[in-house]
Amino acid sequence: MGDILTVKNLTTHYTTPDGPAEAAGDVSFTVKKGEMLGLIGESGCGKSTIASSILRLIEYPGKIVSGEVILDGIDLIRAKDKELEKIRWKDIAVIPQSAMNSLNPVYTVGDQIIESILLHEDVTKKEALERTKNLLELVGIDKGRWKSYPHEFSGGMKQRVAIAMALSCNPKLIISDESTTGLDVLTQAQVIALMKDLQERLDLSIIMISHDLPLVTSICDRIAIMYAGKIIEWASTKEILEDARHPYSQGLLNATPDLLNPDKEVTSIPGSVPNLVHPPSGCRFRDRCQFVMESCAEKIPPLLEIKEGHHVACILEEGDDNE
Structure with a gap:
């Protein structure tokens, strides 16, 4: 891949x-x-x-x-x-943390998905509606519910609508x-x-x-x-x-x-976790680390590929490479 x-x-x-x-x-x-x-x-x-x-x-x-x-x-x-x-x-689409806050309470869930499709795709409103119904079915919601408002859905169903909206433009x-x-x-x-x-x-x-x-x-x-x-x-x-x-x-x-x-x-x-305005020198985890050494304060350890596909940022791994 x-x-x-x-x-x-x-x-x-x-x-x-x-x-x-x-x-x-x-x-x-x-x-x-x-x-x-x-x-x-x-x-x-x-x-x-x-x-x-x-x-x-x-x-x-x-x-x-x-x-x-x-x-x-x-x-x-x-x-x-x-x-x-x-x-x-x-x-690139986003599924937000809270579908409750991301869905507009005065529009139906279908109209909100349709709007995102029409903004980004060259399709008719009829085609956008058909895609919306298919998307709702894809995420496990009856397509007839496209006319429902967010308050008529449970938290899980709202999250499914948010997923459908994220998928709306492929x-x-x-x-x-x-x-x-x-x-x-x-x-x-x-x-x-x-x-x-x-x-x-x-x-x-x-x-x-x-x-x-x-x-x-x-x-x-x-x-x-x-x-x-x-x-x-x-x-x-x-x-x-x-x-x-x-x-x-x-x-x-x-x-x-x-x-x-x-x-x-x-x-x-x-x-x-450390204060990111004034982080500690070197490794940011050193104040909580059971393996801390003096050298941990000297530099921020780089993210090294220690074996194929496995990356680690720790002075312990640098030490292994240098031995």
């Missing part, structure tokens, strides 16, 4: 009274055609900032400082606004930004199963942003783990589960209960 999206050295800051906060620092990763990539980390680590930066929707006090976001040979960071208007929704890539947060466990499982089914049937590429490690490992092909604005490990889901190398990745796995292994000891990661 070839890469559909390439993010290179992307850095995004937020202006604060105390100085710039580096919400995303020198972030690099790729998304392959037809794969689901999980982007995971604690709240505030920069996941949603990455999503907004990819779409170039960062507004003041946010600012994209440097980097590239390449989609089909086009750098979205440097593309003109009119070019971006054509790319958003048609080539995008190459979908960014799901914590789209199951706030749903009950049963509804969450249904929505996740639906997204995985659609990804496989339609050969979609999806970036699944979440803080829920069990959820991401259950459906994603590869996982990129973020900490304090940086990707610290990036590999296949199998590699992360069986051979996580970064101490933070190991800590996340150890902090996750295992229903198949009830005797597993669950341990938390001590401390808290």
Whole structure:
């Protein structure tokens, strides 16, 4: 599978009274055609900032400082606004965190999907309506409900409408930004199963942003783990589960209960994420790391490919390479 999206050295800051906060620092990763990539980390680590930066929707006090976001040979960071208007929704779509807030309460769900189709596709209103009905059926909603208003739907159905809207212009890539947060466990499982089914049937590429490690490992092909604005490990889901190398990745796995292994000891990661206005020198995880060494304060460890497809940013891995 070839890469559909390439993010290179992307850095995004937020202006604060105390100085710039580096919400995303020198972030690099790729998304392959037809794969689901999980982007995971604690709240505030920069996941949603990455999503907004990819779409170039960062507004003041946010600012994209440097980097590239390449989609089909086009750098979205440097593309003109009119070019971006054509790319958003048609080539890249977003499933928002809260469908309740993203759907307009005074329009029917069908009219909202139709509007997005007419804005980006050269079709008649009749054709857009027919596509809308098909999309609703695709996500498990009776097509006759296109005339319903958002308040007539449950939370799970609203989320399905948001998925249908994201699919409305046949995008190459979908960014799901914590789209199951706030749903009950049963509804969450249904929505996740639906997204995985659609990804496989339609050969979609999806970036699944979440803080829920069990959820991401259950459906994603590869996982990129973020900490304090940086990707610290990036590999296949199998590699992360069986051979996580970064101490933070190991800590996340150890902090996750295992229903198949009830005797597993669950341990938390001590401390808290650093202040991104005044981050610590060197490795940003060093104040919480059980393997910390003096050299960890000297430089920010680069994201190295320690074996094919497995990238880690940790001085312990640099040491292995140098021996």
